[in-house]
Amino acid sequence: MNIKAVSKGSKYLFAFGFILILLVMGTKLYQDKAWFLAIFFYVSAALIFYTYSISKSTPAKYLLPGVLLLTLFHIYPAFYSGAVAFTNDSNGHQLTKDQAIAAIVQDSKIPIATQEPVKYQTLVEEGSKKVFVLFKYESENYWLSDGKAIRSVSPDPRSVLVDGTVVKVGGFTILSPDQTQAQIAVLQNLVINLDSGISFQPQDLETLEVSQPAFMYNEAKDELINTLSGESYEPNDNGQMVSKSGEVLYPGWKANIGWRNFSSIITDKEIRRPLLAVLVWTFANAFLLVLISFLMGLVLALIFNFPALRSKRFYRTIFIIPMAIPSVLSLLVWSGLFTAETGVIDRLFHISIPWLTHPWWARVAVLIVELWITFPYMFLITTGAIQAIPGEILEAAAIDGASPAKSFTQIKLPLVVRTVAPLLVASVAMALNNFGAIYLLTGGGPTFSNSNGNAGATDILISYTYKLAFNSQEGNNYGLASALSILNFLIVGLISIYGLKKMKTMEGIN
């Protein structure tokens, strides 16, 4: 009794502790303006509380952990991808509008022509040994700053000389000109910003150069004005500030651009041309691979499903070894073996084929390696399917006088194809997404000449998307990559649903 009560008590303690952690983390995320994640944590906490202490539904208790993880790491990313696809999120468009405008203003600092240089003194904080500068500017007090923080100090009037030089500041050591010289590396990189936008930078060992931004932001009119030329810049619908004459200011910001990423897939020749080639190879690769590996698996299954062959167990063990080697490693080994001229394959067979650098040979190499990875699976499932054919059917066919060939094409083959068809569809879906095989073996290459995002002859949609998002020489384009992700989602998803519908095991439910 007691033990049970304790275990129940500890269970509640654990559950409430967990809920408390979720609530605390949610609050912190909320403070840091991660809205969705904050809401997710709050809702999770509420659901956990409801499911395990109020609700009477037993299945919910078992399904909730999986559903929560699935929501956060599968479903939410899917929707988030969707949202990014409607923005121009890319290099140069990652800040918010306010941040982008602040950055433009900050970058536009120019020395004030009418301003005399301001004298400064160098100090070192006692204890931390940090370098500070002390100067006087449009104020009775002195400014003291290390380039990060700035504060106003008022030294004892008795320690200020007639020319304004300070001889004593509490907690600091004032450096002599020689000592200042020694700190030149620090001083060179020092920039002090006042709240008014004016900034100071040491120009020699005694004076600061005073600058102010050339651009001024007019919030009411939402425009940037160049105070020197008088030109005004207004936001365009691509998240940039543009002048009337078309001059663009950088950086831009992340803006909603509607369906433009999607429409650019069709209308922009730069994007369409490589994408079309990539799509064709994506499908060709998947269907060819599944077809060839299925045929190979089937033939092997027929050959080795032979009772008189005593070593079939041994062969099966050997045949499934490709499945047992982590594919990320075997793919890289293959890429070495396929090295042109010097690689093992070219030397072994006395050929000189530029496997990975010629578009067509690269495609052949990809298929060979993918076949090596997938044929064991096909061999196993077709063997399973053949063994599952009831012996009576074949016997009946033999009695009816069907030749072995006829019994194969009219009975065995249709039955095998029918059983494995859903698995073949799933294999096509998987092949459409076989990022690793492409990326590790050829890197999608050889690259087409001047294509958007370095598309290559063996790139499939997913590897091309990855390049656009993370690895493009023209700058990463998350918006377009997300739009392509959605396209891939749709293709693979529809094929998967089709496969699932054909799946017999699903009929066993309800």
Added chain:
Amino acid sequence: MRSVDSIKNRKMRFWLKKVLWRHVVGIVVAAFALFPLVWMISAAFDVTGQISTQQLIPVHKGLDNFVQLFSNKEKPFGIWSKNSLIIAISAAGMQVIIGALAAYSLSRHRFKGRKLTLTTILIVQMFPQLLAATTLFLIINTFGRSYAFLGLGHQLPLILVFGGSALGVNTWMLKSFFDTLPTEIDEAAKIDGAGHFEIFRKIIIPLATPIFVVTFLLSFIGIINEYLITSVILGLDGKNMTVAVGLQQFIYGQYGKNWGPFTAGALLATIPVMTLFIFLQKHLVSGLVSGSTKG
């Protein structure tokens, strides 16, 4: 004597006609299946470490590659192995536990939306997480701003991401196995006053141990193999890498291809996985094939 001879003869002819060629095919296919493994082994023991001079039996044999692998401070293979093991064991464990909970309920409890639930988790599963790499990067980055240990470069968020990532496949595999366990045992236990969790813990789990082993192993291999999300979330910083990400560093770049240590590391990583795979072959095969032969 004559009759024995003729039987022997017939047997011989049968062997020549029906069996011999199967061995020929078997040997050819075996050569194809073992091809990269054989060269991986040969390169691992070839001290010259060059692709271009590699022979099937290395001319200069030695353990230099293995020594190099473990003495390289910038590419710490030992740490990578540890990272891979921590991530793969915890995430695979999480996958199996979460999958088992869901599968038990889907197999034993009757409720509205049961079919829809299984279909949904399966379909969500069919959308590979790979596509969401961009988004996962942003989510984990956002986490990291609030809690460093949940941010980029840390293992915990990666384990959480992987923890739910094979839910569909695992639930499906486990459910098909649970379905084969007779419900009469549950009923008997229920009469004895056992609750649903007790039935799961004391009856289902012990009976389903083999399928747990298989599911765990497949999940484990899947995670060991994962490269993209791992590198996106952990980054390409020496000590953060896993074996799958790290070993690639040896062969990155045109000039720095270091084939010897790479193959040595690949061999070391392959041996345990392959041994387990062959050892558990029977269970694995039945787990994989169940989808095709059922129904």
